[in-house]
Amino acid sequence: MFEPVYFDHNATTPLDSRVLAAMLPYLENRFGNASSRHEYGRAARRAVDEAREQVAAAVGAHPTEVTFTSGGSETNNLFLRGAAAVLKSGSIAVSAVEHPCVMKTAEDLSRAGWKLNKLQVDSTGRVAPATLAAALAADTGRSPALVSVMLANNESGVVQDISKLAEVARAKRAWMHTDAVQALGKIEVDFRALGVNAMTISAHKVYGPKGAAALICDKRIEIRPQIAGGGQEHGLRAGTENVAAIVGFGAACELATADLATQGARLAGLRDRVDAGLVALGATLFGASAVRVANTTFFAFPGIDGETLVGKLDRAGFAVASGAACSSGSTDPSPVLLAMGQDPEVARGAVRVSLGHANTAAQVEAFLTTLVRVVEELKQMTAIAV
Amino acid sequence: MFEPVYFDHNATTPLDSRVLAAMLPYLENRFGNASSRHEYGRAARRAVDEAREQVAAAVGAHPTEVTFTSGGSETNNLFLRGAAAVLKSGSIAVSAVEHPCVMKTAEDLSRAGWKLNKLQVDSTGRVAPATLAAALAADTGRSPALVSVMLANNESGVVQDISKLAEVARAKRAWMHTDAVQALGKIEVDFRALGVNAMTISAHKVYGPKGAAALICDKRIEIRPQIAGGGQEHGLRAGTENVAAIVGFGAACELATADLATQGARLAGLRDRVDAGLVALGATLFGASAVRVANTTFFAFPGIDGETLVGKLDRAGFAVASGAACSSGSTDPSPVLLAMGQDPEVARGAVRVSLGHANTAAQVEAFLTTLVRVVEELKQMTAIAV
Numbered sequence: 001m002f003e004p005v006y007f008d009h010n011a012t013t014p015l016d017s018r019v020l021a022a023m024l025p026y027l028e029n030r031f032g033n034a035s036s037r038h039e040y041g042r043a044a045r046r047a048v049d050e051a052r053e054q055v056a057a058a059v060g061a062h063p064t065e066v067t068f069t070s071g072g073s074e075t076n077n078l079f080l081r082g083a084a085a086v087l088k089s090g091s092i093a094v095s096a097v098e099h100p101c102v103m104k105t106a107e108d109l110s111r112a113g114w115k116l117n118k119l120q121v122d123s124t125g126r127v128a129p130a131t132l133a134a135a136l137a138a139d140t141g142r143s144p145a146l147v148s149v150m151l152a153n154n155e156s157g158v159v160q161d162i163s164k165l166a167e168v169a170r171a172k173r174a175w176m177h178t179d180a181v182q183a184l185g186k187i188e189v190d191f192r193a194l195g196v197n198a199m200t201i202s203a204h205k206v207y208g209p210k211g212a213a214a215l216i217c218d219k220r221i222e223i224r225p226q227i228a229g230g231g232q233e234h235g236l237r238a239g240t241e242n243v244a245a246i247v248g249f250g251a252a253c254e255l256a257t258a259d260l261a262t263q264g265a266r267l268a269g270l271r272d273r274v275d276a277g278l279v280a281l282g283a284t285l286f287g288a289s290a291v292r293v294a295n296t297t298f299f300a301f302p303g304i305d306g307e308t309l310v311g312k313l314d315r316a317g318f319a320v321a322s323g324a325a326c327s328s329g330s331t332d333p334s335p336v337l338l339a340m341g342q343d344p345e346v347a348r349g350a351v352r353v354s355l356g357h358a359n360t361a362a363q364v365e366a367f368l369t370t371l372v373r374v375v376e377e378l379k380q381m382t383a384i385a386v
Numbered sequence: 387m388f389e390p391v392y393f394d395h396n397a398t399t400p401l402d403s404r405v406l407a408a409m410l411p412y413l414e415n416r417f418g419n420a421s422s423r424h425e426y427g428r429a430a431r432r433a434v435d436e437a438r439e440q441v442a443a444a445v446g447a448h449p450t451e452v453t454f455t456s457g458g459s460e461t462n463n464l465f466l467r468g469a470a471a472v473l474k475s476g477s478i479a480v481s482a483v484e485h486p487c488v489m490k491t492a493e494d495l496s497r498a499g500w501k502l503n504k505l506q507v508d509s510t511g512r513v514a515p516a517t518l519a520a521a522l523a524a525d526t527g528r529s530p531a532l533v534s535v536m537l538a539n540n541e542s543g544v545v546q547d548i549s550k551l552a553e554v555a556r557a558k559r560a561w562m563h564t565d566a567v568q569a570l571g572k573i574e575v576d577f578r579a580l581g582v583n584a585m586t587i588s589a590h591k592v593y594g595p596k597g598a599a600a601l602i603c604d605k606r607i608e609i610r611p612q613i614a615g616g617g618q619e620h621g622l623r624a625g626t627e628n629v630a631a632i633v634g635f636g637a638a639c640e641l642a643t644a645d646l647a648t649q650g651a652r653l654a655g656l657r658d659r660v661d662a663g664l665v666a667l668g669a670t671l672f673g674a675s676a677v678r679v680a681n682t683t684f685f686a687f688p689g690i691d692g693e694t695l696v697g698k699l700d701r702a703g704f705a706v707a708s709g710a711a712c713s714s715g716s717t718d719p720s721p722v723l724l725a726m727g728q729d730p731e732v733a734r735g736a737v738r739v740s741l742g743h744a745n746t747a748a749q750v751e752a753f754l755t756t757l758v759r760v761v762e763e764l765k766q767m768t769a770i771a772v
Contacts, residue, residue, distance in 0.1 A: 032705075035397070036394055037708065039700060040394070071625040074456070077624075101615025226463070227463045228459075230486055230487065239459035242595075
């Protein structure tokens, strides 16, 4: 049985039981292909349509602006590659703290002849509007530039001022995208208020299933599909719709909006308690002076390796992360922290705690108690090793 | 409640209850991100690894040759675009009866400067080895040519002689891919025996979930990922693994192998009965003189529109298709039938029945009885209209 306390909600969230209940009929007798012209197909199509309305409503978008995909990485690739295919050449600006699926895609475009601007960030990981303005001012291309800056960082939880950045981008006719995967369900995410042209959100970060995500994209800009085939998703993404996952995504989006009010303040309280405990133990907190999503804290203990601490905590019954799950295989220090000006040695100590709906104050206290012991043990080991 | 008899298994299949049972723990407490380095993550990783072995075993491949994706269309796009990105330029040969996700991708490559050979087919929809040999002989490129010919056609069920075609491709150093999505679970599919370099299979066509598929690709050829980001799937496909769907795919593959022995002959018997009934009613069968997968029959009644017949049958309680689900929105006649030399007027009458595990002889008899009535009604309507 799974006993450990789960403190890694930025990696993925458990499926809300209400979401699973909404999905189950589509894993059972409502199994039709949404493109089929019979009752099974129409039932699937209605479910996809309804989910599209739920997803759109959660972010203040219009259902026709929603393109369903299989995940956040696919979605970020779809926007950047799809826009680049239409614009053919030009410049792309991304923050230095983007998720690898944005950064590597931008680097691929750079190798294909695009001018890549990696936007420098301050010590909390935020891009100043002036930094973006300077990058776009230097851009002499005739096509609109591409800009992608994430709304909330996956490692630090730090929230960027996307509406300000979008204003700068609009003034320069740039196409502005934001990866809002780590923001949805944690802060209010309003597509119009953000003022971006396109936005990525994903189901499995908001207590929905893995396998569904969406690109929200306004109609003023055109992108090219990256998966060609049947005419699904208005021709923007071919492939049989993953109906059950899409239904779950819709249900999760509806719940995210409702839960934000009740969970937001509660999680902020728990996170503040974690932060206080960490500081009392001598930890450095990353990005804590900036606005952060309520559930996340990112920290390091001097001289203690992050991977080692994560392993110790795992054995003690607490599931936390040493950074982004997708790069957990890597032993390099977090590029996010390096971009924030942290020393590589400090960055190697990074550990992320990301709380979620089922977490309790008792779990937080138990965690802090365990942490005292574990950190003491590791300090002694380090002392012996030295 | 869903009452209609489902005869559209080539569009999608119901999830086998044993597959759903295998998936459920991963939709409940085993919800971890497979890249996470804690117990939740390791449990997810083990599940993905086991599914990879199950999928590989079902097609006689090695687990390291399996790359999980979100669906068949993504997979076909991944291989063709990914290989083209490595080879940079050259020629691509695809059969004239490919699924749109292969055909449109090949046409995209053609617009990007690749030489596209649409391989002509005979009246049953099969590519003659000599046709491929001629196309490759005319190819003067220095890079290996790309070849993609499907194993079983989604509309007609006709099986191509892929091992012969692969022999021709090998002799010319071409990279040979086959879309085996419609073949798996219906005929034996052995990656080595087929002799191809790459192959696409998909879960939801074999009583598995929507949202999981795989590219089987040998190590002699290199392709470039089409979704960049985290290092998942050996760097070939970024994005958080859809663990539950992948687990379902593994379970479905294992069952497909086991069920093929019991279901193959049974479905062939039912399909032969459908065929006999159709012929007795004056229908034309497409591709029936060739080797077909056991569950599929593709036919038309002279002077009766396919869409109209599908609608009538739907209202009478039978879910059948007028062709590929992904192009059900289109009113153009099937390109597959046109490539087979059928008259557009005849092709407009096309209807597909694709049987599945839960179908019974009683359902087939009820269908034929209904068909007699429905066809008679439509003939009278046509007579009045004339």
